[in-house]
Amino acid sequence: MFPRVTYRLRDAVLQREERYRFEQGLGDYCARLSAPALPLHAPWCFEGHRGTTRVRLVLQWCQEPGSRLVSWVNLHRAHAGTHLEGLLDGLRLAPHDATESRPHLRIPLYIPSELLNGLTVLFEVSIPQPIWDGSLKGDLANEECEFDVAELVQAWLRQRFEAEPVVTERILEHALGRYITRG
Template identity: 40%
Template sequence: MLTSGEELRQAIRRRPGMYIGDTYGYGLTRLAESLLLLGVIAGREGRVREISLTLGADGSCGISFDGWPWPRPSGTSLIKDVGQWLTFVNFDMNAETRPGMPRGVIFPVPYVDLGLVNALASSLEVVAWAGGQRWRQRFREGLPQGEPHAVAPGAEPSASETGLHITFMPDATIFDPSSRFSVKWLRGRLASFSAFHAGITWRLRDEATGLDERYRRERGLPDYCVELSDSSQPIHSPWSFEGQAGTTRVRLALQWGEALGHGVRSWANLRECTLDGTHHDGLVLGLRKALRARMKARGPGQDELSFTDAALLRHLTAVVELVVPHTVWHGPTQEELANPEAKADVSQLVSAWVEQALANHPELESRVLALSGVPRS
């Protein structure tokens, strides 16, 4: 049983694969994801407007936030505050996340993952700034190398009044020297993160290849839906909805197109559900209820069509984000959501949303019904 931060640091260095999966590209990328998750939380709470991730040509990784990514500490300097997370001073094995807050990539409380990154780094440097002052502190293998110190004013100008920058070098005695961060995977994560938080800029730079990309969606999920449905010949602009049923909060954007749709992309507490799950069943059930309700409104006997799953999804592109108190997964790979309440909650919301949207757009209703399997009269 780990009882102190130092015991945890040593345990992480002894058995890194137990915490990050492996010591190759997958494990490396999990470290970068841990830092990005801080940006997700900060963006959701309105603390930052831009998050920038840089992969150095030397194998290092750095992240910058143009604001303080968690609540400002009271009575503690910014640099000491982040230093406490980096060294597990705030470590509590029994701590739980607030309901609806995404858990960390490794630990339940996201900020504790900073200590894991630090423990697996041969070197780590953190720079914090606020009110025209800057401070720096360096670490090695998770241990501080001296006290934080001030940086001369103007020596390293920044565009934001308050912010944080962390740069680390993965420990070559732990990670395979030939392994690299997965740029492809990180690009996918930033693409989805920008959909969850409208107006937040995510930047990815890879010094080895010269890659420099920005991800920003002014409308969030609807913009992502437009991108995914581009080849489906959409018949309307995305419909977007947001609401809560029970303990399940849902954000949804969807479009129907004349050609085949992109299908359903979904995330639960920021983790992508690549194998669908109970929420997907709820989405399909909700669509079926909505379409049958609109058929029934046309007259007696019109609601007898069953609407198969394949027909409902054939011309549809949908993007779904769920926030639940705690995720339940089917199997160890965490790809298929198994929360039992998600089916009924999602179905309730989707059926009401889509039924009302169709009623409000009679010029589209007949076409949507036809694309979903209703024979032409």
């Protein structure tokens, strides 16, 4: 999904440029970012829209701790904002839906950090009229985006968890194990 993505990195000081091309798009890029962290499954890709909000999402849970998150809004790199709050809401709620039939893997709602630990996420949002906080366009402020993204992510992950029960068990067991280890 999202084929043929090319990134060009240019160092103006050293007058050097490198190009990275991913034939399979964001899925390849996600796999590359996740490789050192020992992925638990192949990258999951999703594209959808709700209202005027379009979302492209690729994610992959890994064994090693740490989160890798890259997000864009209308092709601008965004480090915070309502789109990320919506993503976190969807990521936090979907696994609880998946544990309805798996009470031995029930994950308390108050430990979303364990569900994010070891997760690689590439996330793009397109909206017609972005509202930015701050002068650097780094924080999206559109409130409707938060709700649209949360619903899309939760619904998509719920379907994915149902379609791949073995992977779901692996992800949930890993998060639960880290929670128990942490005490």
